[in-house]
Structures are given as structure tokens and as C-alpha cells.
Amino acid sequence: MRGFLEQYVRLDITTRGDVLEALHAIRPEWTINAAAMTDVDACERDPEGAWGVNVEGVRHLATGCERCASKFLQLSTDYVFDGTSGPYAEDQEPHPVNVYGRTKLESEKLLDHMALEYSIVRTALLYGSVATARANFVQGVCSALARGEAVHAATNLYGNPTLVDDLADGIVIALRKEVRGILHLAGSEWLSRYDFAMKIARTFGLNEDLIMPVSFQELNLHAPRPLRAGLGTDRAKRKFGIAFAAVEEGLRRMMTQHDEFSKR
């Protein structure tokens, strides 16, 4: 595998010509797509916008990869499942319940029709201390508790929290081992948002009394969610030796990174 690219090109993946031109110029060995419209409620309100980025954008990237013989890795989600019986294995039938999930599933399916070597890495509920990214669940809970605000956390919404550093390491292993098809990479614990919020409060030494158990329905969010989603990771563990941290260990690693960032 060649070294990772250090060149930075700003690109809107919905603009086909720009995507094709950039890939033609760079001719990467691997192309990893982490770009997506990920706000689940915004996707529900703007299905055309979601389709443009999550499906057409991926088609443009895959077409560019096809033309320059780049291998392609697409990031996907546990939200391709309906959440009636998670955590899900790679070979279980997807059945998304919202626009976000439907567009992500479509992006997976379109790759099947291309003359392309590809991997699909599905992940779930990402967290970590990446200062430049949008705030994740852990950062949201910590900020609210630090301000003395209540956090309403759903007791019936499940998934496996995944430390982004683990995901990045898992992707590098998947690339090196030339994994093909679908691979689930997600944290080793499957729990409700309420239990996750409680672990966050305890690990960061914040006030857990401010965490209020509610049902997902009480949160009144716009888009439906797959309630018992999450991913089974047996293939990653058994076949490729990729193991992910449990929640408390992941949170402790995140806390150490946060301290290191603050000192800079």
C-alpha cells in the first residue's frame, strides 16, 4: 500500500465534473469516502439534498474510482437496519426506517453495479475528541452537564458507541488486509443512550443526577430511528483480528486526549 496522501483538495462531491477531475489528477490507490449528510432529522426534512450527497455524491466518487482503477472504501451505518433486533451481522437484511438510512443503503447497493473493487465499512454512534468535527454524543452530554443542564437520554434507543480512533485503526487494517464486501466496525458494548450517558457522567466526574431517563418518543425528534440498532462485529474480530474498546476504556482514552489537547 502506498503512503497516505497529504495533499488537500476542497471538493463538493455533488459536483460530478470536479470529483472526476480530482480523482483523475490524483489517481489514488484507495479512496475512502467519509463525506455524507449525516444529520438524520435534516435528511428527513430534505430528502433530495440527502439523496444528492449520500447517493449521487457516492456515485460520482465511485465512477471516478472506476475510471482511474482506485479501490473504494465507503463508510456506512447501522441505520440501514430497522432496529427491531440489533445488533446486526453483515449478512442480515437491511430495512431502513428513515431517509438517512435509505440513502446510505442505496449508496451501498450502487457499488454492486460498478466495475470496482470496494469495501463497505458500517459503523455506529461515533465519539472522540476531534476538535474540528461536529459535537458528538459524548461532547454534547459533557458540555450540558458541565453547564449544570439536564440531559434527557433515551432508555429504549440502543447502539454500540465507537471510539473514532478505533474506527480509524480498523479501517487501516481493513485496507492492508484487502477486505472486500461489507465489514462491521463498532465498539464492543451495546447499550442504551441512557446507560451511555451515565457512563459518560461517571467517567468524566460529572453530575449523573442531571441525566433524565426518557423514552425516544418523548424526545419528539423529526425522523424515526431504528431503536435497537447497532452492529455485531464477529467478522472483524474472528477473520481480521480487529477488536474495539469497551465504553469505559474508550471514554478514558478520550479524556486523556482531551487533556493533551488542552495543554497545547
Ligand SMILES: NC(=O)c1ccc[n+]([C@@H]2O[C@H](COP(=O)([O-])OP(=O)(O)OC[C@H]3O[C@@H](n4cnc5c(N)ncnc54)[C@H](OP(=O)(O)O)[C@@H]3O)[C@@H](O)[C@H]2O)c1
Ligand atoms: N457519526 C456517527 O455516529 C456515524 C455513525 C455511523 C456511520 N457514520 C458514517 O460515517 C461517515 C462520517 O460521518 P461523520 O460522523 O464524520 O459525519 P459528519 O461529522 O457529519 O461529517 C460529514 C462530512 O461530510 C462533509 N460533506 C457533507 N456534504 C458534502 C459534500 N457535498 N461534499 C463534500 N463533503 C461533504 C461535511 O463537510 P462540511 O462540514 O464542510 O459540511 C463533513 O466534513 C458517514 O458516512 C456516516 O454516514 C457516522
